[in-house]
Amino acid sequence: MKIAMFSTKGYDRTFFDAINEEAGHEITYFESRLTAETSSLVEGFGAVCPFVNDQVDASVLQTLADHGVELVALRSAGFNHVDLHAAADLGITVARVPAYSPHAVAEHTLALILGLNRQTHRAHNRVRERNFSLDGLLGFDVHQKTVGIIGTGKIGTVFAELMAGFGCTLLAHDPYPDDECRDLGVEYVRRDALFEKSHIISLHCPLTPETHHLIDDDAIARMKRGVMIINTSRGALIDTRAAIEGLKSEHIGYLGLDVYEEEADLFFEDLSDRVIQDDVFARLLTFPNVLITGHQGFFTREALTNIAETTLANITAYESGTGNLHRVVPEEVAAP
Numbered sequence: 001m002k003i004a005m006f007s008t009k010g011y012d013r014t015f016f017d018a019i020n021e022e023a024g025h026e027i028t029y030f031e032s033r034l035t036a037e038t039s040s041l042v043e044g045f046g047a048v049c050p051f052v053n054d055q056v057d058a059s060v061l062q063t064l065a066d067h068g069v070e071l072v073a074l075r076s077a078g079f080n081h082v083d084l085h086a087a088a089d090l091g092i093t094v095a096r097v098p099a100y101s102p103h104a105v106a107e108h109t110l111a112l113i114l115g116l117n118r119q120t121h122r123a124h125n126r127v128r129e130r131n132f133s134l135d136g137l138l139g140f141d142v143h144q145k146t147v148g149i150i151g152t153g154k155i156g157t158v159f160a161e162l163m164a165g166f167g168c169t170l171l172a173h174d175p176y177p178d179d180e181c182r183d184l185g186v187e188y189v190r191r192d193a194l195f196e197k198s199h200i201i202s203l204h205c206p207l208t209p210e211t212h213h214l215i216d217d218d219a220i221a222r223m224k225r226g227v228m229i230i231n232t233s234r235g236a237l238i239d240t241r242a243a244i245e246g247l248k249s250e251h252i253g254y255l256g257l258d259v260y261e262e263e264a265d266l267f268f269e270d271l272s273d274r275v276i277q278d279d280v281f282a283r284l285l286t287f288p289n290v291l292i293t294g295h296q297g298f299f300t301r302e303a304l305t306n307i308a309e310t311t312l313a314n315i316t317a318y319e320s321g322t323g324n325l326h327r328v329v330p331e332e333v334a335a336p
């Protein structure tokens with residue numbers, strides 16, 4: 001099938017070309033994001049392959065349909081950026097990669113926790129400057145701390161395993177409790193109880209209308225003073241302005257982010273020669289107790305291999321009418 005792949009980098013080409021040797025599709029790699037301005041590039045393509053910050057709203061989908069696109073094959077697990085109802089109305093099939101490596105994201109979550117706690121990024125910079133002072137680097141034992149996990153699906157469950165290994169007390173909130181997590185010793189509690197009791201809170205639920213700004217002023221006010229909040233899921237789960245107020249009042253002790261609600265204009269690009277126009281993001285960068293990575297949780301060799309395999313397998317399944325097509329249907333939007 002002829003595939004227009006958007007928001008591509010060299011590493012996408014490397015992994016997709018390797019898997020495509022067998023799959024035999026015709027892939028065109030566009031560096032630009034899929035937006036209203038670039039959507040007309042899809043003329044002559046049967047499938048479009050967007051990434052997490054591409055625009056797949058009703059108007060872009062209309063342009064895709066007008067140009068004959070039948071399939072939107074997401075190369076991500078999250079699908080919050082797609083208007084599924086509009087796609088269904090236009091007869092466009094949407095597929096995704098439901099699981100590629102929950103370990104990749106869960107392990108990156110751990111990296112943020114340990115990095116923030118022991119300030120390894122700041123320590124490294126100091127040592128490079130031959131500053132061996134320990135002032136400001138005081139951490140805490142993660143062992144025996146209470147960790148609250150919001151969303152115990154694939155990633156949340158692996159994260160629970162990792163934190164169980166640290167000897168933490170594990171709390172979770174999920175409308176669908178998981179037996180594997182219960183076996184690890186996870187106790188399911190109401191969201192407010194999780195906020196009140198946890199030293200570390202990690203978000204692993206999807207972004208839906210219900211979870212939008214799940215962490216807001218009220219939620220932060222319920223949390224322990226000095227709480228560590230980690231978000232490797234989707235940026236808009238946190239009201240960033242509320243988080244900034246929480247950091248200023250020192251109610252939030254640590255904030256680790258791999259995602260940011262306005263990341264589309266920032267992440268995945270080298271902007272080192274540019275002036276950052278986003279004042280909220282710029283403010284976040286001023287805090288010594290905030291650690292931000294640019295949506296790299298998924299970025300392991302294993303995950304990129306799985307993403308390429310499943311994305312191309314979805315396209316083959318759609319084209320041939322056989323095999324496993326990981327279709328996303330509008331009903332899933334309403335699911336909690």
Ligand code: NAI
Nearest residue numbers: 078151152153154155173174204205206232233297298336
């Ligand atoms: P999953 O679908 O396996 O698990 C999500 C869990 O969240 C489910 O158990 C679901 O019941 C639960 N949930 C839904 N609504 C909830 C609510 N209101 N409160 C609490 N829990 C709720 O998804 P998976 O694979 O574990 O991924 C989780 C999220 O991680 C994705 O939605 C995506 O946004 C994000 N992600 C981030 C990546 C990164 O590179 N930083 C890469 C891949 C995924």
